[in-house]
Amino acid sequence: MTHPLRLDPDRYFPSDATQRQIAGELFAHVETLPIVSPHGHTDPAWFAKNAPFEDAVSLLLWPDHYLLRMLMSVGVTLESIGIAPNDDAEYEKDRRVVWRRFAEHYRVFRATPSRLWLDHTFATVFGLDVRLEAATADLYYDTIKAKLAEPEFRPRALYERFNIEVIATTDTAIDPLHDHRAIRESGWGGRVIPTFRPDEVLDPDHADFFSSLEQLAILTGENVETWPGYLAALANRRAYFREHGATATDHGHATARTCCLGLGEAKQLYDRILLNRKNEGDGELFRAHMLIEMAKMSCDDGMVMQLHAGPWRNHNLQLYRRFGWHKGGDVPTATDYVHGLKPLLDKYGNDPKLTLILFTLDETAYSRELAPLAGIYPAVKLGPPWWFHDSPDGMLRFRRATTDTAGFYNTAGFNDDTRAFFSIPARHDLARRMDCVYLAELVATHRLEMEEAAELARDLAYNLAKRTYRL
């Protein structure tokens, strides 16, 4: 026995008739707007090479750490779904068997955003009309395999079908951006731009720090063994990224700490790091100082600065040791923005040249720290609910907690932040609907007029992302 898969046209809207009606009217204004995706993790090689995707397992399951983590948490081992460990333990090699295992456990995703995104993808991209479960696993596997072989399912065709206006990838500071160059030179009309993410070269505790520095020297011709040379190399790479279309940088830090060292102190700290004579705390100090250097460079070159603070990467140690990064083993930590960002904001918080977009995994910061900071510092804007909070309830909590103090116009619009290319329409559909739900609540309770809500719906779905990211 199977179950139908259908996307209700009123999905996510409240059941209250008044609000549902208003939400639907508002959504009609934004449903077909082009997708602006200013922050995410798609692979530029897809668009450069335009090769077909392989199958459901390698496309939809393996790269999606939301799926891996939930499956693990209910006792499904990664080996059993085909992920090879670093040791020589057995793992499942038959992808059809892997997909069946996933299908059998699909119920554990009930009411999670993963389920909503996947169902939307299955229905709208692949035309499936029955739910994924044990009984339909093979149908899914075969259908998806067949579709992926069609030309309409190549990356560029999907980019167009998804109505994407611009999409940003995320790239290390030492990425040569060959794929971005190839896309540009191909004559194809899609706009795929890089984002400058220099974590490896800013974080002396990163395993790849020294090798990345070497690469940085090679790519820029700067002498990174001196502090001025290091800064010049970074500025050089930022310029290179801008030449390739980048408008933004992105910084993934465990904390929001910033610190403004004097020139002498900064030099000495850099020397200690290069000589492998770090004192305790030097790593954190360097990262803290470098955020301010990055803000300074953003004032100079106009790149929008994003800060994703708070995750404890690879908290699940055994998982990390056996399977490496990006398997879902990260967890959030409490994050202090009010103290952490003070040194940066003292210098650049009021500078009209800086745009600093903040993200958090700690929802308690929404009303206590982030909305108040965005509501007073011209530089600060709030990124959309991130990661664990990118869900219907998470989005409503974000709006309800930030709008009183920061309003709508200090928020940065939506970004999908995903490597799951096929789910991008689902994610924007969900975000647009939830913003309409929030707006409908305001209109229905006479806190906002309908004509204002309609303008806001378009701003939140499209205009704010373009404007904030200077696209």
Add this chain to the structure above:
Amino acid sequence: MTHPLRLDPDRYFPSDATQRQIAGELFAHVETLPIVSPHGHTDPAWFAKNAPFEDAVSLLLWPDHYLLRMLMSVGVTLESIGIAPNDDAEYEKDRRVVWRRFAEHYRVFRATPSRLWLDHTFATVFGLDVRLEAATADLYYDTIKAKLAEPEFRPRALYERFNIEVIATTDTAIDPLHDHRAIRESGWGGRVIPTFRPDEVLDPDHADFFSSLEQLAILTGENVETWPGYLAALANRRAYFREHGATATDHGHATARTCCLGLGEAKQLYDRILLNRKNEGDGELFRAHMLIEMAKMSCDDGMVMQLHAGPWRNHNLQLYRRFGWHKGGDVPTATDYVHGLKPLLDKYGNDPKLTLILFTLDETAYSRELAPLAGIYPAVKLGPPWWFHDSPDGMLRFRRATTDTAGFYNTAGFNDDTRAFFSIPARHDLARRMDCVYLAELVATHRLEMEEAAELARDLAYNLAKRTYRL
């Protein structure tokens, strides 16, 4: 003038017609399911002796620290409601007068869960149909007194009338479990099982630590003056509890800190404690290490491990000094699970033999820490909203904050956690209704199909508790 007391059949359901209809349909699937009560504080002597309860005051008021704390907070002294202080201050001895005083202040419980539980108890257990207030105080007192004298109000009869399938008590590690033995040997069909709660023998700062250790030695024949003997004694008691039906342990700690000491360090720490030569922090260190020893033993013997972290016991110092424990003087503290549990999870978080159920009084941890931990570590499951959060809104906040990341199948089902035996049906009724309310919200907004919600309603009301606690 009196006011009617009636339990609306749609109580707690949303007034929105669509959601109310769905919630009602879902609730019909679970309303009459047996009660599984895997964690609570009922007295096994009730079921062993099956003696009648006394009166409303000693049954419903005095043991309920929710009631005592609220009355105190609005200026009703404990003496005035018949609780004897340690000093020789006067206190009210006439129970009818005490009950009248409670009735006069019943309004201060408006919209609290205490009010919901009590009204349900009054109406369904005692058949009262007017509200408790000054004018009905005597009617209540007399009615309850008369009913309690009837055989149908004896503990075993109520166990059956309440449709309880299994109920767990909470017992210190040195409890001889005589009552549990007596229940088993009596031939009565009720299933009343102990839970191993070793706080007194794991916490060197506890006033009863040394006397409990002595008792531990006597009960087990182990030499608890050595570290291996101490561990063996604990393992011995765990086995004893399992023989008497226990499937779980429970740990009440002020923090969630865990720490993995080497054998030598642990021995030395234990020696310092025994010799009364504790350094500062040794108490916390020992508790932190012992949580890991308990996890290890759980992997060995299969007992489910519960951790109730966060309360500051007896924060109200004057109350504690004059009236002792369990008068409502505890308050929550912010609790850090992500750092605190890391050492334990490093060792056993991925071990399929361990089930670790986490509880919190710090709601900010739901979405930031607990759901992410449960959503990646196979061992971790989330206990239901605890104590101050065991309320309609508290339950909704829990589901809304955890489901996105942990789903439903990393939650442990409901437990009533109460010593108020008469309120157990009320508490399960409330919990089942609120889960149906949440599920109805998901169905009404097309995030879940009705047939899935019906299965989930049964899982949340019954199956998950049995499965998670290995009952």
Add this chain to the structure above:
Amino acid sequence: MTHPLRLDPDRYFPSDATQRQIAGELFAHVETLPIVSPHGHTDPAWFAKNAPFEDAVSLLLWPDHYLLRMLMSVGVTLESIGIAPNDDAEYEKDRRVVWRRFAEHYRVFRATPSRLWLDHTFATVFGLDVRLEAATADLYYDTIKAKLAEPEFRPRALYERFNIEVIATTDTAIDPLHDHRAIRESGWGGRVIPTFRPDEVLDPDHADFFSSLEQLAILTGENVETWPGYLAALANRRAYFREHGATATDHGHATARTCCLGLGEAKQLYDRILLNRKNEGDGELFRAHMLIEMAKMSCDDGMVMQLHAGPWRNHNLQLYRRFGWHKGGDVPTATDYVHGLKPLLDKYGNDPKLTLILFTLDETAYSRELAPLAGIYPAVKLGPPWWFHDSPDGMLRFRRATTDTAGFYNTAGFNDDTRAFFSIPARHDLARRMDCVYLAELVATHRLEMEEAAELARDLAYNLAKRTYRL
């Protein structure tokens, strides 16, 4: 083109028909109750002199830091809206131009409480019926200017028109209270009472500490160079405030820390401060100790004690340097009440003579700390949602997070906490409506009876504020 401005009679009520109906019925009980305003920042000189207000800019824009901060955050400089910086930078001097600039940016306040308060003020106080925007800026400016010249718009006339029964101002400990005296002696029937706010004389880190001490000595004739003289001077001023009608004190502290020093320690600390030989931490220690001295004096003289803890004043350093205090540059910090208040509560938490009203900018404390403290200590009551949380959603979150544990009768009623005199009716209207919304939710879900809700609505709107503040 302009847009109509209308206040819907059902504004803020849920669109669900059942709840809207109930909320409306409840609101009818409280809509016309007199306003009790036990904490706020209006200027007593208004009522003493009864002079006309000037114009829209100086009355409604410049004193309102909610407006200034939001405008700044979206890039409108304070100079451009007529605020003079400390340096010699240019600033706009034409008030009509300033008002136009504000009107052009009015959209950034969409869905903020500022917008709700202003629209209510525009419509009900000034009779405006079109929305503020570029096209109506001049109409607004001229209308308001003309109205303010009429006798009905003088402070005393508005006090009466607003149906204010009593209003408390906030005054430094060294304020001679001339205006309050003049009001009393004028024979006018309005009740404008002072509140004793001694921050400057309790905070050794305050820029005005020493000059305030000198003034304190002059006003009281006490020798403030000795610890007993200092305490006597404070008691003297408290008595002076009480003679002028004060019933409460107010304390604005960065943290909730309290500390109980012995007499010798306190003396020595005070001496170090007077001699400018403070050790690190002495400022915080002194403030912490003085809160306990204030609680002691409250037990003696019956003044209700308010604690507003948590803001980081002037976080936006550049703003502070150029424009000074009260421009909106404060942000909240995480605040620990459970540890911080313990010493004070150990001494006076159970004292029936003390009423301590707590306010927070850290919502996470509602259910974790504040409701549990209010739910066990007779002295502790919860102030209404403060500052960034004084909004429809903020109010609902407050009730939903505190009622389970603290009930309604440990809350202190509403206070508007504003210097925006014209918005006082708007603020009470909003608060009364939102309490009715919460009560309607409880009634509609059968957690409360209608007749109880009606009583509660009146208590929350009127009785609790009078009772708690001993008015």
